[in-house]
Amino acid sequence: MKRLLLILLLSALMSAVPIQAFADEPIALLKEAIDLLEAGDYTEGREVVAIALDQIDHYLLDSTAAVFPLKIGLFTRGEVTSQKTMGIELTECTYRNEQGQEVQVQLMGGGGGVFGNIADFGANMQGGRKVRIAGRSGSSMENNGETTITLKLKNGKSLVFTSRDLDSDSVTGIVEKFPVDEVDKSGS
Numbered sequence: 194m195k196r197l198l199l200i201l202l203l204s205a206l207m208s209a210v211p212i213q214a215f216a217d218e219p220i221a222l223l224k225e226a227i228d229l230l231e232a233g234d235y236t237e238g239r240e241v242v243a244i245a246l247d248q249i250d251h252y253l254l255d256s257t258a259a260v261f262p263l264k265i266g267l268f269t270r271g272e273v274t275s276q277k278t279m280g281i282e283l284t285e286c287t288y289r290n291e292q293g294q295e296v297q298v299q300l301m302g303g304g305g306g307v308f309g310n311i312a313d314f315g316a317n318m319q320g321g322r323k324v325r326i327a328g329r330s331g332s333s334m335e336n337n338g339e340t341t342i343t344l345k346l347k348n349g350k351s352l353v354f355t356s357r358d359l360d361s362d363s364v365t366g367i368v369e370k371f372p373v374d375e376v377d378k379s380g381s
Contacts, residue, residue: 219245219252250277260375261286261298265367268296282350288367294358296367300376302350326365327373333361340364346377 222245229238261273261284268288275284285299321334324342329352331344340361344352352373356364 219248222248260372260379262372265296265370267291268294268367294356296354296356296359296364298371299353299355300350301353302346302348324365326368327371329373329377333365335361342368344368344373346373348377350377352376 222241226238226241226245229235229241261270263270265288267290269290271287271289273284273286275282277283281301283299283301285297288296288298321332321341321343324331324333326342326344329344329346331342333342334340339355339357340359340363342354342361342364346352352371354364354368354371359367
């Protein structure tokens, strides 16, 4: 019975993750975990599974970061950072034009757990006027010279565009050029 459960876990993980060069290491780790669990070493087996899942999480975060385009109109992307902490996934970068105007883009959502659920709730409770941009519902707010547009993605995450340099119409123009569909499909 234990072996069947482990094989089902391994099969589910393998089908949920695009198989590329990266996949060899987590798969090898999961096979090692099966051997450890079959030998009765549950503590070490669990640790090896945790390492494999962590590697898969990092791969998914990196695949999301890869769909942030290098350019959006006249704006050029800076460094993309991704992290997952306490169930909250965050991928962000700043786009800057030649005049020094900036737009920060954040993709955030719960990856599970209590803190992830709190992050999702907070993103859903944002105020402002309701908008529909790039086929997604969201909100647009201007507060103390800062424009924020938040879109709710189909995968449950939120895509947030914030600028102190641009008005709502200009930020909306950037959102309309952003590959929202690709971001929505990535890392899900």
